[in-house]
Amino acid sequence: MMRMTPIELNGHTVIGIEVLLPKTTLLAVATDKGYIMCGALDIGLLNERLKDRGIIAARAVGVKTLQELLDAPMESVTHSAEALGVVPGIIGKEALLKML
Helix, strand or coil, rough: CCEEEEEEECCCCEEEEEECCCEEEEEEEEECEEEEECCCCCCCCCCCCHHEEEEEEECCCCCHHHHHHHHHEECEECCCHHHCCCCCCCEHHHHHHHHH
């Protein structure tokens, strides 16, 4: 099952996505430019093999809900996200605001 939830951040709407899989849930919150995601996101792959795409993304580990993802510090970020000021340690909500 998949759920999409609109989330309000400082007057902007972003989209929360939950993909319910056996024994795990994939979590992501997306803006028009980029996204944050749970630990399933492979930042190394995005930075190395897909670097020509300039993907703006950040990853948090150990989160189980969209709210936890929004509140968690980002563990790693893509080079393109870093160029926008999204750095490891930034909270998910703050990262998304920089991706608007």
